[in-house]
Amino acid sequence: EAGVTQFPSHSVIEKGQTVTLRCDPISGHDNLYWYRRVMGKEIKFLLHFVKESKQDESGMPNNRFLAERTGGTYSTLKVQPAELEDSGVYFCASSPHTTGAYGYTFGSGTRLTVV
Amino acid sequence: AQRVTQPEKLLSVFKGAPVELKCNYSYSGSPELFWYVQYSRQRLQLLLRHISRESIKGFTADLNKGETSFHLKKPFAQEEDSAMYYCAPRKGGSGGSNYKLTFGKGTLLTVNP
Numbered sequence: 001e002a003g004v005t006q007f008p009s010h011s012v013i014e015k016g017q018t019v020t021l022r023c024d025p026i027s028g029h030d031n032l033y034w035y036r037r038v039m040g041k042e043i044k045f046l047l048h049f050v051k052e053s054k055q056d057e058s059g060m061p062n063n064r065f066l067a068e069r070t071g072g073t074y075s076t077l078k079v080q081p082a083e084l085e086d087s088g089v090y091f092c093a094s095s096p097h098t099t100g101a102y103g104y105t106f107g108s109g110t111r112l113t114v115v
Numbered sequence: 116a117q118r119v120t121q122p123e124k125l126l127s128v129f130k131g132a133p134v135e136l137k138c139n140y141s142y143s144g145s146p147e148l149f150w151y152v153q154y155s156r157q158r159l160q161l162l163l164r165h166i167s168r169e170s171i172k173g174f175t176a177d178l179n180k181g182e183t184s185f186h187l188k189k190p191f192a193q194e195e196d197s198a199m200y201y202c203a204p205r206k207g208g209s210g211g212s213n214y215k216l217t218f219g220k221g222t223l224l225t226v227n228p
Contacts, residue, residue, distance in 0.1 A: 031214065042218050058215075104161065105161075
């Protein structure tokens with residue numbers, strides 16, 4: 001089966017611009033998660049979708065970040081406008097089980113650099 | 116507050132030596148514990164789940180509720196074990212915010228020949 005796919009793998013944008021990251025979960029996985037690792041810090045949770053609904057968005061840093069999962073398939077994470085502190089690696093993960101007890105499958109991440 | 120601590124940022128051992136990567140957590144209730152690993156130029160992947168009490172690639176991890184620890188151990192390290200290891204608990208159970216993982220800062224394990 002295809003794994004979790006993220007696009008693009010790298011993105012370099014200027015401060016103030018908009019960037020949209022995409023995640024394609026494993027087919028049939030209802031649960032989709034976004035995490036990020038800012039330079040020098042630990043991997044932090046951003047939000048969790050169950051199908052197209054936001055189950056938990058407690059980790060979203062501010063209203064410059066907008067996540068969507070229309071139709072309950074792929075998800076996008078838009079940063080608008082981007083700031084320097086948004087630089088980091090953004091990970092997407094998916095899981096088939098409601099409790100997540102079997103762990104997630106992660107994508108390879110999108111490295112975002114804001115200059 | 117929910118916390119996870121991996122006290123060693125770097126750990127270096129020789130091939131064939133035992134290795135233990137420490138993880139301590141502070142969680143209310145009955146959390147579920149995971150170890151994730153990221154090999155060089157590969158994606159983050161699940162290594163172990165405490166609920167399955169399994170051994171993967173020779174690694175084991177025992178949940179010690181008294182010491183709130185979930186240390187990862189391997190009796191004989193191999194060079195291919197060199198990677199970044201993350202301890203990641205979650206609340207456990209279903210609903211609400213119980214599914215999200217809290218990652219430790221990670222331990223970079225280097226196994227020397």
